[in-house]
Amino acid sequence: MLPITALYAALLLAVFxxxxxxxxxxRGRANVAILHGDDMDLAVAIRRHGNFVEYVPFALVLMALIEANGGSALFLHVVGILLVACRIAHPFGLQHDKGATPLRAVGAGGTLLLLLALGAMALWQSLTMLASG
Structure with missing residues (x-):
């Protein structure tokens, strides 16, 4: 069982x-079924969704691996809470008419830092387990 990962997967599913x-x-407002039809509001909505889809699954896989390998519940909860916060912040900061915004930087940058932390933890766990036989 992976109850911690399941908790954050469910919360992130709501954002998705x-x-x-x-x-x-x-799409309904713009009457566009494929791509974005040069409608910038639709293009932004597509990228907000796309960015989420590009990063969140990898984070959840790493969380599940860490949890399955006996990782710290505190670490997983901290990462999970921050990941949910970053993934909520990012879409509010991604706007076609404002360039880089603080919320976008927090959302995107925070997500990347969390992925690095998850990757480092998974690597450390793996190497430790392999070294101990």
Whole structure:
């Protein structure tokens, strides 16, 4: 069982569903079924959703591996809470008319830092287990 990863997967699923619904709403408003039809609001909604899809699954896989290998519950909860916060912040900061915004930097940069922390922890666990036989 992976209850910690399951908790954050469920919370992140809510963000994913909200971002998906926003893409659908923008598609209906713009009457565009494929790509974005040069509609910038639709393009932004697509990228908000796409960015989530590009990063969150990798984080959840790493969390699951760390949890399955007996990783610290505190570490996983801290990473999980921060990941949810970053993935909520990012879409609010990604806007076509404002360039780089603080929320985008926090969301994107925070996500990358969390992925690095997860990768480092998974690597450390793996090497420790391999070395101990």
């Amino acid at each position: 569903v909200a971002l998906s619904a926003l893409v659908g709403r923008q």
